[in-house]
Amino acid sequence: MGFQDWPLMIFSLLAQLATGSFVVLGIVRFSxxxxxxxxxYYRLLDRGWxxxxxxxVIALIVSLIHLGSPLNAxxxxxxxxxxxxxxxxxxxxxxxxFAGLFxxxxxxxxxxxxxxxxxxxxxxxxxxxLVYSMxxxxxxxxxxxSWNTPWTTVMFFLTAGLLGNLAVAAVVSTxxxxxxxxxxxxxxxxxxxxxxxxxAALVFIGLDVLVYLLYILGLFYGVPAAxxxxxxxxxxxxxxxxxxxxxxxVGSMLGxxxxxxxxGNQNQKNLLVSMAYSAFAFVLAAEGISRxxxxxxxxxxxx
Amino acid sequence: xxxxxAFYFDASTCIDCKTCQIACKDKNNNxxxxxxxxxxxYGAGSWIPDAVHKELFIPTNFFAYNVSSACMHCEEPICVxxxxxxxxxxxxDGIVLVDDSKCVGCRLCQQACPYGAPQYNEAKGVMTKCDLxxxxxxxxQETACVASCPQRALEVGELADLRKKYGSINAIEPxxxxxxxxxxxxxxxxxxxxxxxxxxxxxxNPMEV
Numbered sequence: 001m002g003f004q005d006w007p008l009m010i011f012s013l014l015a016q017l018a019t020g021s022f023v024v025l026g027i028v029r030f031s032x033x034x035x036x037x038x039x040x041y042y043r044l045l046d047r048g049w050x051x052x053x054x055x056x057v058i059a060l061i062v063s064l065i066h067l068g069s070p071l072n073a074x075x076x077x078x079x080x081x082x083x084x085x086x087x088x089x090x091x092x093x094x095x096x097x098f099a100g101l102f103x104x105x106x107x108x109x110x111x112x113x114x115x116x117x118x119x120x121x122x123x124x125x126x127x128x129x130l131v132y133s134m135x136x137x138x139x140x141x142x143x144x145x146s147w148n149t150p151w152t153t154v155m156f157f158l159t160a161g162l163l164g165n166l167a168v169a170a171v172v173s174t175x176x177x178x179x180x181x182x183x184x185x186x187x188x189x190x191x192x193x194x195x196x197x198x199x200a201a202l203v204f205i206g207l208d209v210l211v212y213l214l215y216i217l218g219l220f221y222g223v224p225a226a227x228x229x230x231x232x233x234x235x236x237x238x239x240x241x242x243x244x245x246x247x248x249x250v251g252s253m254l255g256x257x258x259x260x261x262x263x264g265n266q267n268q269k270n271l272l273v274s275m276a277y278s279a280f281a282f283v284l285a286a287e288g289i290s291r292x293x294x295x296x297x298x299x300x301x302x303x
Numbered sequence: 304x305x306x307x308x309a310f311y312f313d314a315s316t317c318i319d320c321k322t323c324q325i326a327c328k329d330k331n332n333n334x335x336x337x338x339x340x341x342x343x344x345y346g347a348g349s350w351i352p353d354a355v356h357k358e359l360f361i362p363t364n365f366f367a368y369n370v371s372s373a374c375m376h377c378e379e380p381i382c383v384x385x386x387x388x389x390x391x392x393x394x395x396d397g398i399v400l401v402d403d404s405k406c407v408g409c410r411l412c413q414q415a416c417p418y419g420a421p422q423y424n425e426a427k428g429v430m431t432k433c434d435l436x437x438x439x440x441x442x443x444q445e446t447a448c449v450a451s452c453p454q455r456a457l458e459v460g461e462l463a464d465l466r467k468k469y470g471s472i473n474a475i476e477p478x479x480x481x482x483x484x485x486x487x488x489x490x491x492x493x494x495x496x497x498x499x500x501x502x503x504x505x506x507x508n509p510m511e512v
Binding site for chain 1: 341343372381383384385386387388389390404405406407408409410411414415416417418419423425427428429430477478479483506512
């Protein structure tokens with residue numbers, strides 16, 4: 001366990017945040033009707049997409065840090081035939097390409113709506129393929145029982161879903177509440193987006209905790225190397241494990257309070273914005289810890 | 304031409320002198336911490352205290368044996384399967400090699416191999432591993448480990464021939480079960496050897512291997 005795992009941890013979290021928020025923004029976009037789209041504040045979605053693209057580019061750059069010979073990086077897509085790592089890199093590049101193209105077109109209003117929709121769908125599909133192949137890299141390694149489980153895929157998608165929803169909720173709430181205009185804070189479109197993303201985030205958080213506990217339980221009943229991993233996570237790394245659960249609970253409470261205040265029409269602006277951001281921060285920290293444990297605490301079968 | 308070159312190891316005669324390990328390290332000029340061949344000590348046992356004579360402990364269930372392990376040049380090498388660049392490859396004669404002009408140093412092969420064969424060379428920034436002394440075999444010499452073993456416990460040959468000669472055991476503790484990679488190894492077990500996955504002992508020199 002050393003610093004060699006940190007770039008991977010940051011890459012996987014950022015890539016999942018980028019794909020998650022890209023897809024969530026898309027859902028918001030497609031569920032917005034034509035009339036609402038005319039409004040200028042609808043443009044804040046553009047900023048979200050720019051953010052998602054930039055985060056993905058940062059993730060790709062960070063991923064290079066863990067390589068011993070980064071100059072050979074262009075060769076890493078050569079083994080598409082058998083290596084999920086090659087597939088991950090291919091889909092990562094495709095996602096970055098289509099997300100970038102779509103963001104540019106959408107931001108500058110270039111091309112027809114159909115063209116932009118096509119770019120978005122291709123980007124979204126590449127993003128989903130990216131998260132899937134990312135998880136398959138680890139599931140494929142039969143000799144690492146804490147990786148070689150279907151939960152890996154489930155956890156990666158849950159991370160993308162919950163970070164995506166929380167990020168969108170946090171970004172939209174800032175724009176929503178920083179506008180001094182009283183009519184805007186009552187705007188039904190903003191309220192709908194905030195309600196939708198925060199409810200979705202809470203559902204994802206619930207599933208995330210449940211799945212994580214089932215994953216640890218699965219390790220306990222697995223082969224000896226899996227049992228050793230579970231013992232390490234709950235033993236030597238027990239503090240991190242507890243913090244992971246604590247952070248996600250605090251995050252979900254903040255998210256819950258945010259939703260209650262929003263529904264109750266209590267619009268103390270600064271408080272709401274702080275709640276959205278701190279919920280995001282706590283959950284991001286919790287996901288960071290569980291990803292750290294995923295990469296660093298593992299017992300391989302064999303010698 | 305050989306179809307699948309393989310190592311043979313005789314656990315019943317190995318005395319844990321580690322000459323093979325040192326010969327290998329010397330031949331490959333490996334830095335501290337990098338050992339393509341490692342001798343693993345495996346065993347178990349406990350003591351039963353005497354109720355009256357407090358200083359007396361009766362040994363029980365003691366056993367220990369050694370396994371000299373390098374790359375198994377597997378028939379289904381997981382390192383080759385996970386390698387994103389194709390730097391890790393299997394030659395026609397079965398030898399698994401790293402092409403260091405292609406290796407990107409992502410270390411996924413290291414995470415995957417259950418024999419700890421691919422090892423990362425910090426200074427070079429690439430993975431390195433046992434190449435079955437292909438250069439020596441080419442000029443008709445023996446590999447460094449085989450040539451150095453005072454017990455004649457190691458041998459290199461065609462897998463099929465070795466199996467005809469010594470049988471076809473390929474998994475004893477503490478090596479993993481053969482299901483993961485189909486290792487090209489033929490082992491004569493020690494009388495106390497245990498089958499992989501059914502072991503009751505543990506690796507006695509974990510820091511060393």
